[in-house]
Amino acid sequence: MFETVIGLEVHVQLNTKTKLFCACPTSFAEHQNSNTCPTCLALPGALPVVNKEAAVKAMRLGYAINANVNHTSTFDRKSYFYPDSPSAYQITQLTKAIVQKGEVFIDLADGTQKRIGMTQAHLEADAGKNIHEGDHSKVDLNRSGTPLLEIVSDPDMRSSEEAVAYLKKLHSTVRYLDISDANMQEGSFRCDVNVSIRPKGQEAFGTRVEIKNINSFRFVSQSIAYEVQRQTEAYEDGVYAQEVKQETRLWNVEKGITKSMRGKEEAADYRYFPDPDLRPLVVTQAMIDEAKIMPELPDAKIKRYVEELGVKKDDAGVLTSTKELAYFFEAMLDSGAQSQNFGQLAQYRASRSSQKSRTHYCYFSCLCVQARHIGSQD
Numbered sequence: 204m205f206e207t208v209i210g211l212e213v214h215v216q217l218n219t220k221t222k223l224f225c226a227c228p229t230s231f232a233e234h235q236n237s238n239t240c241p242t243c244l245a246l247p248g249a250l251p252v253v254n255k256e257a258a259v260k261a262m263r264l265g266y267a268i269n270a271n272v273n274h275t276s277t278f279d280r281k282s283y284f285y286p287d288s289p290s291a292y293q294i295t296q297l298t299k300a301i302v303q304k305g306e307v308f309i310d311l312a313d314g315t316q317k318r319i320g321m322t323q324a325h326l327e328a329d330a331g332k333n334i335h336e337g338d339h340s341k342v343d344l345n346r347s348g349t350p351l352l353e354i355v356s357d358p359d360m361r362s363s364e365e366a367v368a369y370l371k372k373l374h375s376t377v378r379y380l381d382i383s384d385a386n387m388q389e390g391s392f393r394c395d396v397n398v399s400i401r402p403k404g405q406e407a408f409g410t411r412v413e414i415k416n417i418n419s420f421r422f423v424s425q426s427i428a429y430e431v432q433r434q435t436e437a438y439e440d441g442v443y444a445q446e447v448k449q450e451t452r453l454w455n456v457e458k459g460i461t462k463s464m465r466g467k468e469e470a471a472d473y474r475y476f477p478d479p480d481l482r483p484l485v486v487t488q489a490m491i492d493e494a495k496i497m498p499e500l501p502d503a504k505i506k507r508y509v510e511e512l513g514v515k516k517d518d519a520g521v522l523t524s525t526k527e528l529a530y531f532f533e534a535m536l537d538s539g540a541q542s543q544n545f546g547q548l549a550q551y552r553a554s555r556s557s558q559k560s561r562t563h564y565c566y567f568s569c570l571c572v573q574a575r576h577i578g579s580q581d
């Protein structure tokens with residue numbers, strides 16, 4: 204009776220050596236506020252300079268997902284005050300992002316593929332961190348100015364399964380491209396989920412609720428399920444207009460519910476305007492050439508494994524699910540193993556994919572060694 208509509212905004216922390224607008228290192232610093240300078244502390248008179256490495260990494264994602272890479276893009280200021288943002292604005296790309304209109308293909312349970320459109324991917328600077336201790340709080344600006352790539356999807360997903368499949372595909376793609384470590388526990392790959400429902404057949408979207416800052420595939424799935432149920436019940440009880448508001452909600456892991464955090468701001472609330480300190484970012488031919496250097500991506504690998512190595516399609520999907528596994532598989536083939544012996548290993552990996560223990564990876568490695576042994580005897 205109802206259809207779920209989901210769009211995702213994914214924040215990927217780019218693994219550049221230095222911050223987006225200054226030469227401070229992005230590496231983990233032992234001492235708070237030690238990786239800082241006048242620019243990322245927002246001291247008066249300090250001027251930002253765009254990090255070319257961040258731009259090239261954003262462009263590389265663009266080329267990988269068949270997007271338009273704009274040869275000229277611009278930076279805007281998004282005004283808001285938080286203690287961890289000393290400039291009282293974030294530098295982002297609202298009007299002309301570096302990457303626009305891409306696509307990601309996800310595999311559905313029935314064996315077909317679905318295209319998920321990508322609206323844009325833009326560069327922006329991360330904020331610092333507030334650390335709350337007892338009755339006081341501290342601010343650490345080591346992270347202030349770290350480059351983020353925000354990847355905004357079209358509202359093309361219709362279930363939590365599709366949302367998770369899209370996220371996994373994007374996660375694996377940025378890791379293959381080596382533009383981010385995409386460590387979800389550390390927040391290098393986190394997402395905001397926009398979810399609404401509408402009666403089947405209705406074209407107009409329902410009221411969109413944003414669930415902020417989720418850093419696990421499981422929580423994405425659970426929070427969508429909760430929201431869909433909450434919104435459906437409100438609709439059926441005749442209180443949809445009162446209960447479902449355009450707002451930002453947070454996922455409460457312990458209680459398994461979403462809770463209202465604040466009303467959703469409109470773009471006008473942020474008083475966006477072009478950053479007067481930054482000229483448009485114009486990419487050079489050298490940057491384009493560098494961005495186009497990329498490894499073989501999962502879809503191409505799956506095709507090659509199936510067509511050239513005789514691996515079953517499902518197994519190929521498992522073997523390419525992480526770049527470590529794929530590179531390991533290829534290294535084993537290089538050292539004489541037979542690809543056919545990996546079917547059982549892939550199935551084992553698939554059956555254990557919900558577990559993240561080291562043990563299963565070790566066990567998998569042992570099986571691979573066994574396979575090589577078998578392979579070398581053939």
Ligand SMILES: [Zn+2]
Pocket residue numbers: 222225226227238239240241242243244348
């Ligand atoms: Zn700095």
